[in-house]
Amino acid sequence: MARKKIIAGNWKMNKTPSEAVELAKTLIPLVADADVDVVFCVPAIDIVPVVETVQGTNIHVGGENLYFEDKGAYTGEISADMLLDAGAEYVIMGHSERRGYFHETDEDINRKLKKALEKGLKPIVCCGESLAQREQGICFDWIRMQIKIAFQGVSAEDAKKVVIAYEPIWAIGTGKTATADQAEEVCKAIRDVIGEIYDTDTAEAIRIQYGGSMNAGNCRELLAKPDIDGGLIGGASLKPDFGKIVNYDK
Ligand code: PEP
Secondary structure, eight states: OOOOOOOEEOOOOOOOOOHHHHHHHHHHHHHHOOEEEEEEEEGGGGGHHHHHHTTTSEEEEEEEEEOOSSSSTTOOOOOOOHHHHHTEEEEEOOOHHHHHSSSSOHHHHHHHHHHHHTOEEEEEEEEEOOHHHHHHHHHHHHHHHHHHHTTTOOOHHTTTTTTEEOOOOGTTTOOOOOHHHHHHHHHHHHHHHHHHHSSSHHHHHHHEEESSOTTTTTTTHTTTSSTTEEEEEEGGSSSSHHHHHHTTOO
16 A cells, blocks of 8 residues: 655744744645645644644644653653643654754663554654764664664554654754655665564555755655655744645645
């Protein structure tokens, strides 16, 4: 069965609740005709107002992070139940900004992935190499390791529900996009490692996004690649450009 493409915006720490509502209102008509799954991943405090604003539209809402414990003394963290109760369906985990600035490890991401799946959230698991790792020739080893640790203890049935976002760190927010061939090469390698961990059926079912300076100008070429099933979009998700990306096929 053909995989449905999924284009998700990662709004990062950019919009107050009232600004988030305004942005959602601007984007609603621009994405209404999309043939892809459309997701806005927004700051925790924006989830409730954005969910209310997009009610009845084709837009799904996600969080940008979660903690792997159910509840307790974890000041500042947000649980899977909190995200679900606020109306989020998706959640990003393992973004390179969280790995870098907040010292998240592959083991943390594995625990987050298992918690999200247990609770019924749809996970978007990020992976990606730095420029130094690419230049050292260890890009594929690095990403294989990230994927193997993230999916430890996850069943094949659950793995099929996961979205993986390949985001080369050197392309995030830098304006440097991986070429479509570079992105395809790694997305295919990710599908291969999922096939090794599980089976062909799981590898063919899982959706793999590319993220890293994707915009209205370069999305068509990237999304035409056989192993690229969508995009995780940072900067361009805050602009009307996002509407052009989700309608890349029109
Ligand atoms: C991201 O941070 O997930 C991302 C892809 O950002 P940008 O599109 O701005 O490079």
